[in-house]
Amino acid sequence: MKRALRQISWTSLILASFGFIGTLLIAGTEAITHERIAENHRQLLLKSLHTLVPKERMDNDPYRDKILIQAASLSKNPTPVYRVRKEGKPVAVILSPVAPDGYSGSITLLVGIYLDGTLAGVRVSSHRETPGLGDGIESQRSDWILGFNGKSLHNPTQKGWAVKRDNGQFDQFTGATITPRAVVKAVYKTLLYFQTHQEMLFNTPTATATATAGNDHE
Amino acid sequence: MSDNAKIFREGLWNNNAGLVQLLGLCPLLAVTSTVINGLGLGLATMATLVLSNSVVSMIRHVVRPEIRIPVFVLVIAAIVTSIELAMSAWLHGLYTILGIFIPLIVTNCAIIGRAEAFASKNNVKQAALDGFAMGLGFTLLLVVLGGMRELIGMGTLFSQAHLMFGEAARGMTLHLMGEDYRGFLLAILPPGAFFGMGILIVVKNLIDQRRKDKVSSLATIKVVVEPAQPPATS
Numbered sequence: 001m002k003r004a005l006r007q008i009s010w011t012s013l014i015l016a017s018f019g020f021i022g023t024l025l026i027a028g029t030e031a032i033t034h035e036r037i038a039e040n041h042r043q044l045l046l047k048s049l050h051t052l053v054p055k056e057r058m059d060n061d062p063y064r065d066k067i068l069i070q071a072a073s074l075s076k077n078p079t080p081v082y083r084v085r086k087e088g089k090p091v092a093v094i095l096s097p098v099a100p101d102g103y104s105g106s107i108t109l110l111v112g113i114y115l116d117g118t119l120a121g122v123r124v125s126s127h128r129e130t131p132g133l134g135d136g137i138e139s140q141r142s143d144w145i146l147g148f149n150g151k152s153l154h155n156p157t158q159k160g161w162a163v164k165r166d167n168g169q170f171d172q173f174t175g176a177t178i179t180p181r182a183v184v185k186a187v188y189k190t191l192l193y194f195q196t197h198q199e200m201l202f203n204t205p206t207a208t209a210t211a212t213a214g215n216d217h218e
Numbered sequence: 219m220s221d222n223a224k225i226f227r228e229g230l231w232n233n234n235a236g237l238v239q240l241l242g243l244c245p246l247l248a249v250t251s252t253v254i255n256g257l258g259l260g261l262a263t264m265a266t267l268v269l270s271n272s273v274v275s276m277i278r279h280v281v282r283p284e285i286r287i288p289v290f291v292l293v294i295a296a297i298v299t300s301i302e303l304a305m306s307a308w309l310h311g312l313y314t315i316l317g318i319f320i321p322l323i324v325t326n327c328a329i330i331g332r333a334e335a336f337a338s339k340n341n342v343k344q345a346a347l348d349g350f351a352m353g354l355g356f357t358l359l360l361v362v363l364g365g366m367r368e369l370i371g372m373g374t375l376f377s378q379a380h381l382m383f384g385e386a387a388r389g390m391t392l393h394l395m396g397e398d399y400r401g402f403l404l405a406i407l408p409p410g411a412f413f414g415m416g417i418l419i420v421v422k423n424l425i426d427q428r429r430k431d432k433v434s435s436l437a438t439i440k441v442v443v444e445p446a447q448p449p450a451t452s
Contacts, residue, residue: 010282011282014282015285018281018289021296023296026299026303029299029304032307033304036308037303037307037310044314130407131371131403132371
């Protein structure tokens with residue numbers, strides 16, 4: 001009995017110490033890489049923000065000038081909003097709506113909107129659409145997504161905010177209508193949201209740096 | 219020395235983790251849409267195998283048999299998580315492409331399979347070598363399959379090489395099928411992975427069969443020659 005007990009405790013001790021060593025290893029790596037990973041995220045995001053709103057038009061750091069909003073028409077979950085300013089004056093916002101109705105799951109977008117309500121541009125930040133068909137929404141694969149540049153709620157009017165098959169203005173792809181349809185719809189909803197919430201989007205103060213860093217999307 | 223050669227032969231060909239043991243098929247089939255993706259995941263898997271094999275071999279006398287599996291899992295999970303963090307820090311572009319498949323290396327049966335079948339019974343040097351050979355065999359398979367699918371599916375090779383080798387490698391992409399090639403979608407989609415894998419297994423088995431035939435035909439000649447002699451003398 002005693003022997004069995006000793007064996008059991010010895011075995012659990014070994015198991016526990018491996019758990020401990022493993023945790024130490026991971027914690028150590030985390031500590032070393034943490035800053036670099038955060039910086040990578042920042043660079044990646046800034047790069048895509050700069051493709052939407054040219055560098056010359058901003059002098060703030062949109063990565064830090066960020067709020068989280070909860071808006072049912074944009075996404076089920078809170079989404080980040082990056083504010084672009086120059087000399088303290090608002091220039092544009094970059095929202096990241098989620099189109100829930102892609103061909104295979106949701107499509108996350110980055111939508112830049114200037115103060116006057118025209119689109120600075122749209123980019124896809126993540127999707128799982130069919131390669132070769134639906135992935136034409138990626139700017140690396142086709143120029144389709146650039147077709148949004150300069151558009152607004154008045155250009156085209158509401159009827160035009162659909163793919164051509166639905167009598168709208170935007171091209172679909174051969175063999176893939178669902179994907180562009182979902183993107184067009186999400187961009188339109190984002191413009192509507194901007195129209196009604198413009199003030200709030202620019203004027204909400206950023207939460208403390210730690211709170212936003214903790215909520216970093218990943 | 220011949221021991222080491224045997225370890226290599228096993229890892230690269232005779233007992234190839236993907237082609238023969240058919241282990242780790244999930245990441246193998248999922249990420250091999252391009253050469254670079256295959257290479258990235260292959261190298262990450264290789265690093266994991268070398269490290270996990272070495273550690274498992276080091277601790278093989280300490281760990282009681284009853285708890286060896288949980289300990290191996292702990293060791294492998296810790297190593298993979300560290301590699302994942304390191305890749306996110308230093309190879310961020312590749313990391314974003316491989317995504318979920320880096321943490322999923324934990325579930326690659328080839329890794330715990332080698333820990334259990336080889337590393338827990340051999341010394342550290344041999345275990346590390348086995349991890350290297352198995353990882354190399356797996357990487358080569360991923361690269362070949364990725365190359366086949368990328369070439370047929372998109373007409374390119376080494377696209378997005380800059381994610382792995384930096385901006386200088388942007389020009390490495392080869393457009394082998396000409397600029398007008400529209401691509402063959404099936405090769406990029408998941409079924410293409412199964413077809414490609416099947417073809418590779420067939421090719422390997424054909425090569426093995428041919429070798430075996432050669433050996434056995436030599437053997438039969440011997441058998442034929444010997445009985446042929448007595449009638450000649452009598």
